[in-house]
Amino acid sequence: DGGITQSPKYLFRKEGQNVTLSCEQNLNHDAMYWYRQDPGQGLRLIYYSQIVNDFQKGDIAEGYSVSREKKESFPLTVTSAQKNPTAFYLCASRGGVQAINSPLHFGNGTRLTVT
Amino acid sequence: AQSVAQPEDQVNVAEGNPLTVKCTYSVSGNPYLFWYVQYPNRGLQFLLKYITGDNLVKGSYGFEAEFNKSQTSFHLKKPSALVSDSALYFCAVSPEENAGNMLTFGGGTRLMVKP
Secondary structure (H helix, E strand, C coil): CCCEEEECCEEEECCCCCEEEEEEECCCCCEEEEEEECCCCCEEEEEEEEECCEEEECCCCCCEEECCCECCECCEEECCCCCCCCEEEEEEEECCCCCCCCCCEECCCEEEEEC | CCEEECCCCEEEEECCCCEEECCEEECCCCEEEEEEEECCCCCEEEEEEECCCCCEEECHHHCEEEEECCCCEEEEEECCCCHHHCEEEEEEEEEHHHCCCCCEECCCEEEEEEC
């Protein structure tokens, strides 16, 4: 079945450590996104990528980094510079630049806890 | 900059009764509007979208939404609620010029359907 796989489901880290969240899709989608979800705040866009080897900052990119070396993969690194990293992180993808009206497809998220 | 308001943190409704989840938006130009649903510890699932055309949009699981340009609203409705509809609902907007690429989400509304 086609879909988006995020791993791990739960992740625990000590403060000051970088951590990388995995996102893989087999939907052949060009565009991929990372959102952060906090209670009562909805989803906020961290980074997005419309094509391989290209990505743009979203609304809250500080303290995060991404790469897009392959169409299927869009890993997110939460660095020690992110002041409040504990959150639920959601990866999403969307049909290519031609699919301008297409909805987002989401993975099941990674819950990151930093202590 | 665009914004979305979901004025109710929670909506309670009895099974079999009609439900409405409210959403208002602010965006420059024509809006692309979406509704998503989220079940516990899962990603978001697409319900329906408004791009252009009829103001009443029908989506998955019997949900529909009405676009009202003068009131800048896009309320989600269902004629007869089910207990299984209990979940977190998000409204999202993107300006037409971004072609759905830079979605802004509301804070979410928790729907509780009681038997």
